[in-house]
Amino acid sequence: GFRICYLASRASPEELAESLNLSIGDPAPEMPDSEWWIAKLKKNGWTILWSEDEGFGERAVEKTAALSRQHATYICEVNETVMWSSAAYWKDGRQVWKVTHAGDGEDILDLSETGTLPDGYLSLKQRHTLAQKTDGEGVDHIFEIPLDLAALDFGFRHEDHLEPSDVVSFLTIAAPHRKSLLSRILGR
Numbered sequence: 001g002f003r004i005c006y007l008a009s010r011a012s013p014e015e016l017a018e019s020l021n022l023s024i025g026d027p028a029p030e031m032p033d034s035e036w037w038i039a040k041l042k043k044n045g046w047t048i049l050w051s052e053d054e055g056f057g058e059r060a061v062e063k064t065a066a067l068s069r070q071h072a073t074y075i076c077e078v079n080e081t082v083m084w085s086s087a088a089y090w091k092d093g094r095q096v097w098k099v100t101h102a103g104d105g106e107d108i109l110d111l112s113e114t115g116t117l118p119d120g121y122l123s124l125k126q127r128h129t130l131a132q133k134t135d136g137e138g139v140d141h142i143f144e145i146p147l148d149l150a151a152l153d154f155g156f157r158h159e160d161h162l163e164p165s166d167v168v169s170f171l172t173i174a175a176p177h178r179k180s181l182l183s184r185i186l187g188r
Helices: 013-019 061-067 121-134 144-154 181-186
Strands: 003-009 023-028 037-041 047-051 073-079 084-091 094-102 112-115 167-174
Touching: 003 013, 003 144, 013 023, 013 037, 013 047, 013 061, 013 167, 047 167, 061 073, 061 084, 073 144, 084 144, 094 144, 121 144
Parallel strands: none
Antiparallel strands: 003 047, 003 073, 023 167, 037 047, 037 167, 073 084, 084 094, 094 112
């Protein structure tokens, strides 16, 4: 399953990458697989940044807050191995709302909500909660709520496959170098 993070922003690909201290690499002929990439959607102008590091969004909160002063931005985090999902919306330098689901606990209906949630949230939540209660197949429908909520605005989810015709272009991103645990402990 996916263990990734993706951001969606009204910023251009160049602005988004620069604000997160990422380097744009070469164009890719199609949606990269198992790589970091960035692309601007033709249908609505949102820029998607795909990270193969599920914790990237959490580490980029301060930079996202700064970026959101000029450009509305979402952070979506996905870990399908434990059925954990999260979506947060940032605008005017602050987190407006966040919805998180942890499906690995005892409460399959687990859902944490903070902030002023957008129109459409309650009907989305009701639909998935009803599906959860009536589906006897063990599917985690609540997992979908944070990701569907964000996708209502920018129209992309992690399992969507984008064609080259859907974007201005796919650009690879050089994954940021992370210090080892020992280096972080020793301050190197």
